[in-house]
Amino acid sequence: MGVGIAHAFASSGHEVRLIDVSAEQLAKAEKTIAEILADGVRLGKVDETAAAAALAGLTVSQSVTDGAAGADLLVETVSENLAIKIDVVRQAEAVMATTGLIATNTSALSVTEIAAACQDPTRVIGMHFFNPVQKMKLIELVRGLATTDEAVALCRDYVAQLGKTAIVVNETPGLTTSRMSAMAGNEAMWMLQEGAATAEDIDTALRLGFNHPMGPLELGDLTGWDTRLSVLHYLHSTLGDKFRPCPLITKMVKAGRYGRKVGWGVYKYENGAKVPGSGLRGSQL
């Protein structure tokens, strides 16, 4: 998600510092952003000068304290783990501009709890992007208990600069979107585990029957089953048994089959494309 978010800000004229503990992830991110911009230029959707400016305005860092120094906005998008998120926002707050906004891209965790770890919780807000960021128009802004109207207004301005649409929601576990999509993805995995239908047919059912752009298993592969499982554990603990993670998801995560990002989830992927007929079969479960 960090790659897509960095690309969105860089291509709307912002100076961006992309921070990750992993040098490998940073190198991959820079390459992907350059490719997205080059594709945009080739398709005539992005001006060549603007693409060059976006790349020139993007730098990377492995250190939060170096990377976030003096920043007006932090979009925290590290792994869906409260302890890691709190550690990162605390480090960033200590070096950011004193008026800087701290946004978390958490899919389901408590913005209030992340904010409570900061010196000034009034400028902490949820800024929930969707995958793939360059295609998805929605950003869900989430008010924690202490988030001020001023922080919401500032964040709305950023959303407008990115050319996206904001909805503002009060904090509840899973917000509006992750709660719905975790439920559908979990249910689809229960159906697959029970042998109710093949992976391909479950996805086709929602694409053609309900006009969803992709099926729940394809979406889980895109989101990452590791991220999806963390969200489900949190929703299970806060909203009860209806969010109990399907054991098949746990099995997939244990096997390292996280989805598209590793080339294998419910489906296999080669050169970024789904391999036809590769969906999990009942006999494999």
Ligand SMILES: NC(=O)c1ccc[n+]([C@@H]2O[C@H](COP(=O)([O-])OP(=O)(O)OC[C@H]3O[C@@H](n4cnc5c(N)ncnc54)[C@H](O)[C@@H]3O)[C@@H](O)[C@H]2O)c1
């Ligand atoms: N995947 C999605 O579709 C999606 C959609 C919306 C929101 N989100 C949220 O975005 C966040 C990230 O999700 P993701 O799927 O991109 O996860 P991911 O596991 O693919 O990426 C997380 C990145 O964080 C880095 N990281 C871990 N600890 C760090 C630290 N202490 N300092 C700096 N970098 C660190 C990792 O190296 C990794 O590159 C999660 O909170 C997730 O819930 C994900």
